[in-house]
Structure formats: C-alpha cells, structure tokens
Amino acid sequence: MERSTRQRQAIREVMAELDRPLSPAEVLEAARRKVPSLGIATVYRTLKGLVEEGSAVTVELPGQAPRYELSGKKHHHHFHCTRCGKVFELEGCPGDFSFMLPNGFQADRHEIVLYGRCTECSL
Structure with missing residues (x-):
C-alpha cells in the first residue's frame, strides 16, 4: 500500500469532488489547485x-485514452461530450442484451457510450 501524501490526497479528493471519469490531464489541472507543485x-x-x-477503475472509451473514476459504484454507462471532450x-442500465446474441453466445459484460453535447456545450 502506498503511503498517504498531500499529492495523493488531493488526487483522491478531486476524483470524489468531480465524480466523473477523468483523464490524467483533468486530474492534474484540478489537483494543482490544491497542490500547485503537483x-x-x-x-x-x-x-x-x-x-x-x-480504489479506482479504468474507464475505456473507444478511440480515447483511459480515464479514471473511483471504484465501488453500481453498474453504469457514460456520456462523452463531442465538443469539450x-x-x-x-x-442505471437499460437492461439485459442477451436477446441480441447469436445462438450459443454468452456475454460477460457490456458498455454503452452516448455521444453528444453536455449542458455547458449545448448553450
């Protein structure tokens, strides 16, 4: 287990406060407000x-670098703003997709990503 440092604590706080999947650059920008030398x-x-x-999980979106969010959340999906990124x-989740599988196939998991503009970019 890593030791607790101001930097590590700032990163955890940012992830909890923003409560969405963050790129390392987004983490850096927000956490530097707490620890400028980060x-x-x-x-x-x-x-x-x-x-x-x-404590955290990797969020993989097609064609994107990994993002990170805190672990322990219920199964959910993501929205990617095509303007701000x-x-x-x-x-939630719309449900069971097994009806879409070919005969004999078994799905282990699924991921849904919706694309569009967030509220800030829709203005």
Whole structure:
C-alpha cells in the first residue's frame, strides 16, 4: 500500500469532488489547485496505484485514452461530450442484451457510450 501524501490526497479528493471519469490531464489541472507543485508523473503513478489497490477503475472509451473514476459504484454507462471532450456518468442500465446474441453466445459484460453535447456545450 502506498503511503498517504498531500499529492495523493488531493488526487483522491478531486476524483470524489468531480465524480466523473477523468483523464490524467483533468486530474492534474484540478489537483494543482490544491497542490500547485503537483506533476503529471505523480498523477500517473498515483492513478496506477489507486487502480492496483482497487480504489479506482479504468474507464475505456473507444478511440480515447483511459480515464479514471473511483471504484465501488453500481453498474453504469457514460456520456462523452463531442465538443469539450468531458465524460460523464449515466445512472442505471437499460437492461439485459442477451436477446441480441447469436445462438450459443454468452456475454460477460457490456458498455454503452452516448455521444453528444453536455449542458455547458449545448448553450
């Protein structure tokens, strides 16, 4: 287990406060408001550590670099703003997709990503 530092605490706080999947650059920008000397290498190292210990999970979107969110959330999907690039969580799930599978196939998981403009970019 990694030791607790101001930088690590700031990164955890930012992830909890913003409560959406964040890129390392977004984490860095927000966490620098708390720890101005924070560097991108520390962000990457901390995110890797949080994932390894199970405190955070990687969010993979097609054609995008990984983003990170805190773990322990219910199954959910994501909305990707095509204008600002931010990713947001969507609560819930439309249900079972097994009816779409060919005979004999078995799905282990699924991911749905909706694309469009967030409220800030829709104005």
